[in-house]
Amino acid sequence: MIMQRIREAGAVVLLLAVSPVVVGFACPEQRGARVLVFSKTAGYRHSSIGAGTAALQKMGRENGFEVDATEDAGRFTAEGLRQYRAVVFLNTTGDVLDSAQQDAFERYVRAGGGYVGIHSATDTEYDWPWYGKLAGAYFAGHPGNPNVRKGTFYTVDKRHPASEALPDRFERTDEFYSFKQISPALHVLVKIDETSYGGGGNGENHPMAWYHAYDGGRAFYTAMGHTEESFAEPLFLAHLLGGVRYAMGSAPAGASR
DSSP states (O other): EEEEEEEETEEEEEEEEEEEEEEEEOGGGGGEEEEEOOOOBBSSOOTTHHHHHHHHHHHHHHTTTTEEEEEOGOOOOOOHHHTTEEEEEOBBBBOOOHHHHHHHHHHHHHHTTTEEEGGGGSOTTTTHHHHHHSSEEEEEEESSSSSEEEEEEEEEEOOOOTTTSSSEEEEEEOOOEEEEEEOOOOOEEEEEGGGTOOOOSTTTEEEEEEEEEEEEEEEEEEEEOOOOGGGGGGGHHHHHHHHHHHHHHHSSSSGGG
């Protein structure tokens, strides 16, 4: 049994790790908070969406925040988003929001809202430059034959809730994205060693998870999460929980409205 302290937004969160499950104790700022999981697809649809939604809902129950899940883009209105501390784009693809919904989401982030992108969230909204900057990059490709393979990741910054529990180097099996239009403002947490799997497109500087403040809000992205098995991996779930907590921040997103 391992007790670990995370300092977040002036509060201390205790994580109790009982192998192989990570159980969280919610900090006061998170009790009663809500997160929206959005998984609409207009292109390729990942079979892991169901597993990811279930994992995030379980994560919320165990860590003191509520999780709503939808594929209805009509939820993206000022009133619809006001109640959420963060919005998770779970393996979204293609053009999923119309112009009015895009405007509502921009206003939500500018008011302090949080964004979490998982895997193909970067394969989303190529015609909406603001979104690409929020996500931090766009999908450029991945290896094929097979597209899912084993590779070596390495942690470059452990001073964040999404990375502090990660090993210095670790292997996992997933689909490894390469990226284009990578923002220079990103705080990269995890990179991948392209020599460990072959077929990469970003060379020695290949980010796989990052965070940044953007346009008044908070954004976290992880390229992991293609496979259904990802959402049963304790290490990945701890990584994702840290990203969600960062995106949620310490005050409701609608507080400044």
